[in-house]
Structure formats: structure tokens, C-alpha cells
Amino acid sequence: MKAIQFTNKTAQKIYADYISRIKRTTATLNKTDREEILMELNSHIYEGMMHKTPSSEIESLVDVTEQLGAPEEILKPLIAQKKLEQATRSFNPKHIFKALVLNISSSVVYVFFALLYLTLFGFVFAIIEKIKNPEYVGLFFKNGNFHLLGTRNPANSEELGLTEVLGNWFIPVMILCIIVLYMVITLLLRLKRKK
Structure with missing residues (x-):
């Protein structure tokens, strides 16, 4: 210039x-x-x-x-838009977080996307808890129906009749869910940006 x-x-x-x-x-x-x-x-x-x-x-x-x-x-809206473009091109979590923070004030839709990304941290937390307490964390069914994904209360879990169905597959399944959900949310964010 x-x-x-x-x-x-x-x-x-x-x-x-x-x-x-x-x-x-x-x-x-x-x-x-x-x-x-x-x-x-x-x-x-x-x-x-x-x-x-x-x-x-x-x-x-x-x-x-x-x-x-x-x-x-x-420049605030333009910077938010440019950051969003960069985030959806790169799939970099740091850029996505900055883009969401910049865009959160401009639309309720971005609040929804922020909440979806926060859900990913819930899966990470479940993996960490599974490593610490493997018998109390997992995908639990009761009488053949889904009951809980996450941490059960160790005090009354036996009387509830809960069965953990994933066992050692819980961590790989959660990692796969994190990757797939991250890609889907980021692609949806990209589609939203193009509108």
C-alpha cells in the first residue's frame, strides 16, 4: 500500500x-x-x-x-467474516474459536454452533473419566434400551440394572464421534457462512 x-x-x-x-x-x-x-x-x-x-x-x-x-x-463484521472463512478453510480449532467469539454477537445461530463445539469437550471429558474410572463411565443400557452416555453414580448403579455395552471400545468410539462431529459442525458452519 x-x-x-x-x-x-x-x-x-x-x-x-x-x-x-x-x-x-x-x-x-x-x-x-x-x-x-x-x-x-x-x-x-x-x-x-x-x-x-x-x-x-x-x-x-x-x-x-x-x-x-x-x-x-x-471493521468488526468484516473481520468476523474473514476469521470465519479462515476457520472453515483450515478446520483449525483455534481459528474456529476466534471466529465464533467474533461472530457470536452478530447472530444467535453462532451461539448454537458454539454450543455444538462445546459438546465436543463433553466427549473429551468422558474419555478422561473412562481412563480414571472405567467401570463407572460408558454407554449404558437398561432392559435393552439406551439409558445413559457418560458417568453413572457408583452408589446406586447396581440396583438400577445398568449394563455398559461398549467396554474397551468406548474410547475409540468417542474419538471417532469427536472427529465426525467436528467435521460435520465445521462443514455446517461453512455452509452457513456461504448463505
Whole structure:
């Protein structure tokens, strides 16, 4: 990006501050996205300055930047969208978490996706508990019907007539469920983003 040069030092300082705020606001994005946004806003400033009536550079620049708005506010939805694109391309949990946090304020649907991802941590917790207490964690059936997936109360489990059906297969099945659910949720998130 080529920086705009002003003859007035104060105008140059205002411009540099605005560009610095854009850079700070877009810092979580990848380099390509950051540069794209910076060039776009710089272009808006340049065009705005060209269409202003000859007055002081400071007044014109302040007017243009006020019309654009504060970078922290105007870029929030764009950054959330870019983070979501990055997350659904990479399947990286860190990017997905950041995208959800950024998007959670914009839609209730993203709250639902956040809850689905939190469900995955429940499966991880069940695996850890199965390692610690193998006889009290699993997929339990009672009289041939599903009763419980998770941890049973050791005090009254014998009188309930619960039978754990997966045994040593519980951990591999939970890992498979985590992988499949993670992929499905992320693909659904990708489809939601495309709408």
C-alpha cells in the first residue's frame, strides 16, 4: 500500500493514526486479508480527499475519516467474516474459536454452533473419566434400551440394572464421534457462512 502524503504535518499525523488503528484492528487476520482491507480503506481516503472542495487538508481528512467511521467499529463484521472463512478453510480449532467469539454477537445461530463445539469437550471429558474410572463411565443400557452416555453414580448403579455395552471400545468410539462431529459442525458452519 502506498501511503498518502499530506503537506500539512497535522493532517499527516491524523492519517497515520487512522492507518495505525486499521492495522491494530486487523492484526488477528492473515497478512493478505490485512493488506486487502488496508488498501481498500486507504483508497476510500484517497478518493474522498480528491472529491473534497479545496479547503484545509485537516478538515477534509477529518471529514473523510468521520464518514468512513472508526476502524474498530466498521471493521468488526468484516473481520468476523474473514476469521470465519479462515476457520472453515483450515478446520483449525483455534481459528474456529476466534471466529465464533467474533461472530457470536452478530447472530444467535453462532451461539448454537458454539454450543455444538462445546459438546465436543463433553466427549473429551468422558474419555478422561473412562481412563480414571472405567467401570463407572460408558454407554449404558437398561432392559435393552439406551439409558445413559457418560458417568453413572457408583452408589446406586447396581440396583438400577445398568449394563455398559461398549467396554474397551468406548474410547475409540468417542474419538471417532469427536472427529465426525467436528467435521460435520465445521462443514455446517461453512455452509452457513456461504448463505
